[in-house]
Amino acid sequence: MAKDLKFLNEYRTEGFIAEELRMLAQAFPRKAQVLVEGEDDLRLYEMLFDPTVCIVVAVATKDAKRRVIATCSILAAEGTSRRPVRNTVGIVDSDFDHILNRKVTDKNVVYTDGYSLESMLIRHCNLEGLLSELLIDRRRLEADLLDRVVRAAGEVGVVRLANARKHWGLKFSGVDIAKYLDPSTVVVRVDEYLKAVIANTDPCNVTVATVQASASTIDPAAHDPWHLANGHDLVAVLATVLRYRTTKRAADATDRWLGSVLRLSYRHERFRRTQTWKDICEWERQNEPYTVRLRAEFEAA
Numbered sequence: 001m002a003k004d005l006k007f008l009n010e011y012r013t014e015g016f017i018a019e020e021l022r023m024l025a026q027a028f029p030r031k032a033q034v035l036v037e038g039e040d041d042l043r044l045y046e047m048l049f050d051p052t053v054c055i056v057v058a059v060a061t062k063d064a065k066r067r068v069i070a071t072c073s074i075l076a077a078e079g080t081s082r083r084p085v086r087n088t089v090g091i092v093d094s095d096f097d098h099i100l101n102r103k104v105t106d107k108n109v110v111y112t113d114g115y116s117l118e119s120m121l122i123r124h125c126n127l128e129g130l131l132s133e134l135l136i137d138r139r140r141l142e143a144d145l146l147d148r149v150v151r152a153a154g155e156v157g158v159v160r161l162a163n164a165r166k167h168w169g170l171k172f173s174g175v176d177i178a179k180y181l182d183p184s185t186v187v188v189r190v191d192e193y194l195k196a197v198i199a200n201t202d203p204c205n206v207t208v209a210t211v212q213a214s215a216s217t218i219d220p221a222a223h224d225p226w227h228l229a230n231g232h233d234l235v236a237v238l239a240t241v242l243r244y245r246t247t248k249r250a251a252d253a254t255d256r257w258l259g260s261v262l263r264l265s266y267r268h269e270r271f272r273r274t275q276t277w278k279d280i281c282e283w284e285r286q287n288e289p290y291t292v293r294l295r296a297e298f299e300a301a
Helices: 014-027 037-048 062-074 115-121 127-133 143-166 190-200 208-213 230-244 255-263 275-285 295-300
Strands: 033-037 054-058 087-091 109-111
Touching: 014 033, 014 054, 014 062, 033 037, 033 062, 033 255, 037 054, 037 115, 037 255, 062 087, 062 109, 087 275, 115 143, 115 230, 115 255, 127 255, 143 190, 143 208, 143 230, 190 208, 230 255
Parallel strands: 033 054, 033 087, 087 109
Antiparallel strands: none
């Protein structure tokens, strides 16, 4: 399929996106459409899903999640002149929707396992393969390494959650969590990180003390750590820890490299265990004959 049909970022409104998907459904009436947030999502799900029965389309914009949800709602709505489009399912990042009880009820939208796509990839990653690629001796690592990584990212996740609850508008983008991480202990200097976030936010109408007070009321143990830890923070923490542990390929273990390796090494059998896949299967049952089959089943046929 032409690339311009896979990326709908040039369209200004959800109405235009929905119209484009209606035309796509007319061109491929027997195929399901999977609407995802961005290019990384597109690459992963195209690798996972059977192209003979479904098409993956990305809404590659800054406001992609809201657009995916809104577009699915438009397509599913019954109008006076148009029937609802039943072949489209959206996949969006969970973010804090689980924790804040603001998940959408639209059955045509499913959520990632964990905070985001990156969370799902790390949660089910092939850690042994990563260690082999970086020439790291497994015996040099703690048995609970991934638990410590998600716990460290979750410490910053508490600050992010406080910001989401209070709507302070703190700007986390541009503040590198790796600068405030001790890779030997996998512990983040959260207070220093928070000060950097405050300095990075202009204008900022909240003090460090106010954020700390609000964050202190949040008990990390009360939440699923994979929903508390931001996916980009997880990648940054894991990449930093791996760079510290390797002695021969430290320059390779960048955030970008790790993200690519996690995506390319992800396997169908791992995705099959996720709640995301279970929710897609439920969507299939409610929208027969449309299906989103895993590519492994297609290749084995």
